[in-house]
Amino acid sequence: MMKFKFDKKKKYLAMLAPSFVVDFNYPEVISQLRELGFDKVVELTFGAKMVNRCYHEKLKNSKELVIASVCPGIVESVRERFPEYVRNLIKVDSPMIAMAKICRKTYPNHKIVFISPCNFKKTEARKSKYIDFVIDYKELAVLLQVHKVRGKKKDCFDKFYNEYTRIYPIAGGLSKTAHLLGVLNKKEARVIDGILDVEKFLKKPNKKIRFLDATFCKGGCIGGQCVSSKLSLAGRKKKVLDYLKLALNEEIPRGKRGKINRAKGICFEIKTRASKTSIFDSHQKPKVSEIFDPIK
Template sequence: MRGLHTQISELRKNVFVEVARIAFEEEPENMKEAIEGLPYKLSSEETPVFRESIYRERAISAERARLAMGLSMRPQNKPVHTSSGMDASTIDEVYYEPPLMQVIPSACNECEDNVYEVSNLCRDCIAHQCMEVCPRDAISQVDGQAYINQEKCIKCGKCKSVCPYDAIGKRTRPCALSCGVKAIETDEYGRARINQDKCLSCGMCMVNCPFGAIADKSQFFQMIQSLRKGQEVVAEIAPAYVGQFGAKVTPSKIHTALKKLGFSHVYEVALGADIGALAEAKTYATKVATGELPFLLTSCCPSWAMLAKTQFPEIIDSISTDLTPMVATARSIKKEHPNARVVFIGPCAAKKLEAMRKSVRSDVDFVITFEELDAMFTARGIKPDEIEETSSFHDATAIGRGYGVAGGVASAIQKCIEEYYPDVETKIEHAQGLEECRKMLMLAKAGKKNGCLIEGMGCPGGCVAGAGTLIPVSEAKKNVEKMVRESTKRIPRKELEEIELNALNSVGEIPHL
């Protein structure tokens, strides 16, 4: 579950912490040996804790370590060292081989998918409604209970729908159940497999696997090399950060903690959200309200934008071509610090792909999640809640900071329209979770959403519910809403559009996915 602390999240953190320590502290000539020893450090006892074998536990830790360094998993049928390929990854620039989301074969529990079975709640009722509705006579009575013959069952679910005792359950892979685009399949061994042609890298499968068998590749190992070399590395942090690192960690403390970690400057991504809200307000007022475009799709969520682009190419012209908050902030940073490495810090795994797409110059050099940043703090002995407040953020307005919650993007754009285009009437729609997003796009394609500004969020709940978050979604939402209420500036000045957007868009590229 997103934001729920479990043994899986603890295991993941331990791997990230140890990899971060190696990246920060080990000399290059010693890194391979340290990585080879990492599985044994994580599972130091000979008695397994989570698996039936200590060797399996260590094998899984080895794959997690490789993914944390941005390396691909080892083949299952060849002897390959944990550190194999490490020379290519020990650099101060992004090292990445697709795909982003991967199933660790040795960690998958081979969960059964789409299987109906009778539980001990069955009371052997006289009506036998389950038997009556079954179209294939797959249900019989065995030892005083209903029994489903799996060879005959066609998975229609009619028996489950009519059972008065709710005694028939459906077993589904948790990862498959959480995937809104049905990208989770089954391989020849019964293990989960991700169809990369369908996957949009939202990470919901990763956070919903109860065995921690799905992981994404990290870029923080390479980013640490830049910090370690003393390069100018600038952080831009997404508005969902508030409260992620402890209830007592104020914006001032997280700002100071990032500086202590080695970042030269820290900016709010909400600054780019202000820019984007102004730009998309103008696009809606001048193109949708005039009928030039049937509707406008926001583009700040990469999974939503890619869903629209790949599965609904007919409406691609309606995807906003204005800069996403991540890119707008990065470009404004590059104007002030042209030689700096820019690091996006947020809750989203899919941003790693947005930053690296070659069709758009993102100006983002690395993307790390709150989960990875938390591990970096631990590795360096930095405790954000104990840091003295020395500086804070003064970059963004309330509406830009509200982007982190579902509905916040559309609300920000609407407020800008009401302020600067008062004669334009707005129609707002928003969807969250890829399944709901897909339904929304189908309606838009069918002409049912003409005249609308449509916000889509790949994660149910918005950015605060991303795969890289650390706290429960409800708590994260309250924290963002509190920050929005307490912001001194409510709405960006119109001048920001003229000053920033012309310069930022001068590259002549199409800034949507």
């Protein structure tokens, strides 16, 4: 097995999805990533906040069904199996792409590495010009083991702390954090996790539903294919909720909170979702020796 060696002439930024707490300990994982060779470590929560702001504005001006596009598995399922609903997909970046854009603006000289809970996000990352490399949770666990990385207990993310969107990886996390009251009533929004149930809805939709908050995996991102945890979905959900509680009582270092002005000038809207290739065409897991190969 080849051991990855960072290019000492380059700087690397690790971008963690908040579902990481299901498989890794916080805040030890931050120092583990630094010990592995990352210069900066951030999570996606601030990107999720910016996505929420876009959703709020879009839903205010929409009278027909809007399908959330935060889950690439749902986006591709709609495009492949329900093309009549493609126009209903909200044309807003996923939190991963939104956060990558913010990081690219803030750290223009860093290589951005996304650490993923699922294959769908890995493929979405490979298609993005804002992300340079991608690994999943299982691959990260192997790297930490191979390099015998332990990490320290005390460490913190470099920037962009945002507490409430830490529940994003739980089914319905988007709906609960997007401040949709006043835009939709409860009967106009539907949360569905698991592609089979999503397909049932799309085959026979409820005409009263204006917003579909859907995820491909049961439980949301905590049920991703690349999550190693043996915990039940309920146990994984508790891990995320405990992480949120910790965040609410956590003292955030000065200057490290995610503020809207840090995303000033960045566009999070998408003109088109058309693609010549499908996520379903690319599910081969790379070998550990290939984990950090450039994804382009």
